[in-house]
Amino acid sequence: MEIIIKMGIKKFNIWYISSFLISLVVAIPIITVFSSFFETTSNYTSILKDTFLYDYIFNSIYLLVGVLFLTFTIGVGCAYIVSFYSFTGVNFFKWALILSFAVPAYIYAYSLTAFFENYGTAFSILKNIFGQNNYNNSIPKFDGMLGAIISISFSLFGYVYVLTRSSFHYQSQNLIELGKNLGFSKKKSFFKIILPSARPAIVAGLSLVAMETLSDFGAVSFFGLSTLTTGIYNAWISFDDLALANRLSFYLLIFIFGLFILENFSRKKAQYHSLSKGGFKSKKIIYLKGYKSFLAFSFCFAVFFLSFLFPVLQMLYWTIIFPKHFIDLNSLQLFINTILLVSFSSIVLIFFAFISNYGNRLSRSKVLEALTTFSISGYAIPGIILAVAFITFISWFDNNVIKLLGTETIKPIFIGSILGLVLVYFVRFYSLACNGIKSGYLKINYSIDESSYLHGFSKFKTFTNIHIPYLKNSIFLIGVLISIEIIKELPITLIMRPFNFETFATTAYIFASQDLLEAAAAPSLFLIFTASIFILITSRYIVRD
């Protein structure tokens, strides 16, 4: 009996409790999103609702299928070519293809529209080459659903590319030789051996893409598409129709849980694969020559051009022909504000993700594990919905708890403050930090902890002297990934920010929303440039690992 009690006390130590609290804090807005929809107030006819509902669901499905198809083709295609072949520029493409992470989907959407619209940039180019004519009808139009699919795909395919590439990287030559011995053609061994063995990585990449696609607001609302996300926004925020919002979030939840199951499933497989390390033989790189080298180069260059150069050139073009917007921009202040948010949030996120992971590791509690998994779902909830849920929760808490205690209101501390902004980022990007640290931790064997305790190290000392140095690279990488996400983040910043506080993202949005895409070009360029620097810093980690 005494032993059990002792074990119980041991289990509920400070690490356990702080880990529990962190997960709970992250879970609160998520719970608010779904619980607030169980009140029923509704003012729309059911016929109208059904029209909405089907539109939202089918548009989300179309979007998802389109984006998954494109990101799969581009991401796996590029990863395969740069991993198995050598050709002119291959070392450049290995990291250059990651630069697409610097371009958020909404900025891609601005570029796409500006280039292909009637009398847009494409028209100007044709006119300057071939003279005056009406080219508008022969220029393809990439707007609506197609525009959204393209914009989102090119800004997200990097997930599939990076994960698939690292999986190819560790693929053993033995497998490929097995195919050869069985008399497989190149095509057959690609489809029967190489692709299936990278499946867990591909699925993990695609499920990240899927979650980001479902939660996209910027590109989708720019093209005026009605998806589940814009639907929840409209139903909840515009019409106060909680019943419809409830139904829509229910469908969104189904999507998300489906993805979670898929992702977890593939993760388990990935662990299984990495175990079979015996007899690893690094694979032979095939050197391409002649037209084959040219084809490989062209494919990679096309992807690099479309995903990164194209939006950058369009923005650069505008900045050059409308220099006034560039000169008027208070870029230093915007940079400081952006970097402030980035550094503040990434430190907070990594710090707490660490504690939570360590707590999980010490306690090995199923309850805690489940709560952590649930709190990670914040990633799949659209930022704008999360931000409004946070505001709603703070307001409810203030009115029902704080006011009863008779203390001052806490609203100004959390709403319209840097602290509040960072807190919502925290909920949104917690999964990124948490999963990142977790995967780093999985590589540290439990026996290391035990020998540390045997050496008389306390839990805290084990944490600071063993784990942190061990995970230095993971921390660095995750810090940069979070930074890139926050530089690009728009809807949360827009609604949570203090007075007179702008970032590159909000400035670009504000110009774009008054139909001045030319003026949005300069802040967009700065945004892409800042994010690119972060990417370049980490590219050697991403490419290698």
Next chain:
Amino acid sequence: MKKISLIIAVLITLSSGSYTNGHSKEVNIFSARHYDSDIQLYEKFTAKTGIKVNVISGKDKALQKRIIEEGKDSKADLYITADAGRLGAFQAKGMFQKGASSKAIKAVVPSNFRTAYWTGIAKRARIIYYSPERISLSDLKGMTYENLADAKWKGKIVIRKSNNVYNQSLVASLIKNNGKKATAKWAKSLVANMARDSKGNDRAQILAVAAGEADLAVANTYYLALMLSGKKGPEQQAAAKKVKPFFPNQNDRGTHMNISGGGILKHAPNKANAIKLLEFLLTKEAQVHIVNNTFEYPMIDGVEPHELVAKMGLGFKQDLKTKVSSYEKKQADALEVMLAAGWK
């Protein structure tokens, strides 16, 4: 770690210069109307009165939600947005207080464009654009919004999506004048006349007519002037010249008007300053600044619109019969009618 915290401390100090520090000589604006030129205007106001103007701009409904949730503790004084229906909807939620119609404001803003709770700051008209190459002015004689449903325009009209608030207000005004049933029929015929599924913003509709995709477009007035000004580049300037504006319903109630405007929030901590700012926005100086930057029509008499807007036509009859404050009540019906008609 020490280095990092030092950097953060420095950054916070650097950026905190721009926050509100709670001093009484200030006014806080939540704005869903984001013109850069508005910021210049606020700077002028500060120079004149010493009252500091703090702004948060963002998406209309999300800002409203934040104000509602902040409740009594909200620092927001003034809410500014485009579209009378949006202002009306926020008023219906009880979020404004009386005060937007001070004596000075009543004296200059016509009663159609204000209520006790909010006032218009600038006007815009939602009009028809046509291609003079393919449509002669005589074809358009006596043309009304109602006529857009005529079979002779089959496959010739472009207009943006039904989720657009300017369309919702236009259709709301039709429901107000012709009833829901007639407007439902009208919407069905209009959808049948569309040259393509609705997409793009107002400027894209005008460009579609210039490019020959359609013969008629429905869009707000300031978009054409924006293109004609060359601010969108020489290509669009040339394209805009291929399109002519037409002001519908001149023989009956007049052309559909809308506003951008603002109201004083229920829990405004700086109400007096907010009224001062609204009054300032309606002075001649501010109105000249607005019309020359946004190409809207002035709200007060005695100010000329921008030259390019004036060239589009000045003496047209505005619909003063349908009060802009009535849009809000019919916007939900308008959306229903449009969706039922298959208006994307």
